[in-house]
Amino acid sequence: MFLDVVDLRSFYAQPLGVVTRRLLGRAIRSRLPDVRGLSVLGIGYATPYLGVFREEAERCIALMPAAQGVVRWPSSAPTLAALADEGALPLPTASIDRVVAVHLLEMTPDAAASLREVWRVLAPGGRLLAVVPSRRGVWARLDTTPFGNGRPFSRGQVVRLLREALFTPVGWDEALYFPPVSSRWLLRTAVAWERLGGGLSLPFAGVHIVEATKQLYRPAPVKRPSLVPSLEPVFGQGIPAS
Template sequence: MFLDVVDLRSFYAQPLGVVTRRILGRAVRARFADVQGLSVLGLGYATPYLGAFREEAERCIAVMPAAQGVVRWPSAAPTLAALADETALPLPNASIDRVVAVHLLETTPDAAEMLREVWRILAPGGRLLAVVPNRRGVWARLDTTPFGNGRPFSRGQVVRLLRETLFTPVGWSEALYFPPVSSRWLLRTAYAWERVGGGLSLPFSGVLLVEATKQLHRPVLVRRPAFSQVLEPVFGQGVPAS
């Protein structure tokens, strides 16, 4: 079930949301470090993380699910955001080079169908960056943030879902090691939590970031023949004379 876009915007306007955007934005940017001349699409509620790509990408647009709602983005320029069904995107085949999906996989009713639509619009060699709540993290257990709503994922679940929809995972990151608490003192220590958690590769991050590339060929299933027994000829038995 999708969160309302008003609630998402309200979260990112609060001090906890501001720190979340800065820390997670660095992780997103680290995975898509070079988008020079590429087309970038943000899906779900990805606008807090798209600003870093606007000046570098050939074009950068956002599509928000119809069940969620849409807000104007950017606020002080011609709008680059649209409202659409996430399983029927109003984009041509193979027209996008990079997709950033945030607040989407865990809330969409049919994640597999949505990923098949992303596969359709991605160009050959295109890449998807999916940001999902970590099932083992604290953020997925508290519904005080958007990451505590919907279905959290383990690494194995994300891998299976991507492979079933013809994507190959090629890179992983984790972020949001600090607890989702609005204490000012705790927020001041958030960057220290990130350094320690990332440096020690602790398994309790708030979110998983998985980068996947589009497979160009559908795997072919090899089926056994209906009759697997091999029949061998029998010699020495002639046809009786008439």
């Protein structure tokens, strides 16, 4: 179930949300270091992380699910955000080079259908960068942040979901090692938490950040050989005359 867009905007306006945006945005940017000449789509509630791409990309837009609601983005320029059904995106096939999905897969009632639509709008060679809450992290256990709402994922679940939608995972990061507590002291040490957690590959990160590429061809099913042995013909004996 999607959070209301007002609640999402309120979270990112708080000190905890500001730190989250800075640390998670740094991890997203490291996965997409150069988008010059590319089209970038943010889906879910990705606008806190799209600003760094807006001046660099050829085109940068945001689509927000109808069940969530939409806010104006950017606030001081012509709007680049629109309301859409995440299972039927209003974009031509193969029209987008990079997709950044945040607060989407854990919220939507049909993550597989959303990924199929992302696959459709991605150009050949296009890439998806998805941010999903980790089942092992503290962030998924507290509903005081958006990452504590919806369905968290294990690494294996994310991989299976992507592969079923014809995506191939090609890169993996984790972020948000510090607890989701609005303590000034803790927020000041958040960068140290990230360095320690990432350097030691600690298991309690708050989110998975997975980069996947569009798979162009559906794998052909492997035909298993028949297990029924072939039978040799047996000729019966003639019936003796009476």
